[in-house]
Amino acid sequence: MGVVEKVFESLKEIPESSVIALEANSDAYFDVIRAITEKISIYKNLDVIYINSTLPANSIISVMDLLDIKRDNIYFVDCGSSVLLTQQTKNGHVLFVESPTMLENIMLKVEFLLRKLDRKKGKLVFLDSINSLAIHNSLSILSEFMHILFNNMRSKGAYTVVLSIKEQSSDDISRALTMVCDEKIDVKEEW
């Protein structure tokens, strides 16, 4: 079984309102994206709110198109473009945050999407990644951000998945995730 299938298998039975940390090697990065945006979202019929800070939304969209992943139900909260000074082209599925340090604005964009999208359909918030946000923010403010955002999602019945890249992580980040997540899933290549 490949990484995509393994991530899918470990996530498909999680109940609503769950907050899951996925710890993966950078090699598995695009497999994890595929498992979340394609497999899980279709299986559970979810809209995906994708908070991207690792790469600009345009780059992720290009990869998704290459992998032939349908994007109709994927909405980006893009805090990866401003840092790279990438031109922000208007797109109905991408909301830009001026800087990855504006954590409140990430919460505001997520809230906007939750209100704007079909309320009957379930939601999955995918945070990619805790490590790239940690480059720009102190761990204390990041922990506070996750605590508020994740609990808010929990109260609304949404699924939350936060990605942590092993090579970029630290004990402090791991501890912070333990505090705010219900479960940690270790994405191993040799599963």
Add this chain to the structure above:
Amino acid sequence: MPEQKQSKVFSLPKKGQRNRCKTGIDTLDAILNGGIPRGNTVLVTGSCGTGKTTTSLEFLVHGALYGENCLFISVTEASEKLLANLIPYEFFDESLLKRGKLIFIDMPAIYERLGLQKSEFSFEEIDLLVNAIGDIVKELKIKRLVIDSVTSVCFQLKTEEKIRDFILKLGKKLSDLGCTSLLVSEILPSDARYSTYGVEEAIADGIILMGNYERRGDLLRTLQVVKMRGTTHSRAKYVLDLTPIGVLLVPMLKGGGD
């Protein structure tokens, strides 16, 4: 023993009886434990670009959508220009204007009708102005009023005594009519107080402070309810976003004091 007669001087409202005027901005209503106590006169204060007018307009539009008659008195900006700002709102319904649920009046038109042309109003002229606003509110059965901005009106009153007189009389008149009012107040970003003249803040029933908060080069729009008579409320600072679906608020992060 003779039965004790109850005092008729005043009666206290029963616990939890005070009616609320829902702003329609969900998080703000949660901050205020259900909304602004009906009849309160609230100062919405902040420097330019903090969202005072937009927030006040949204308060009125929601009121009109709830079926209440709402009035916006514009002191500095022409109503047409303000209306243009309303149209992008997804919840705005143009029929509210046609049905008279949402009314815009320019303050200069009121001044002109009352013959108030001097650069400084006398106490008698203040009475005239307060009565004229009261008459409009009564006649049109207004339940929500915004004056944008009260600072511009106060500019023509000059002295603290006159400003106090105006705000006190206006607040009393509007409250007696069951009208919940927002008085928009402009302050400089550097101001330590909540109003230009320092008088308005002491008299108002509530103060909603809007600001720009700079954190490591990022400029965040903030909202804080500093005071609100008649309700318990959060006094924490919130970050806001002005969106086509209205004002959204989230708690401001403290980051453990970083």
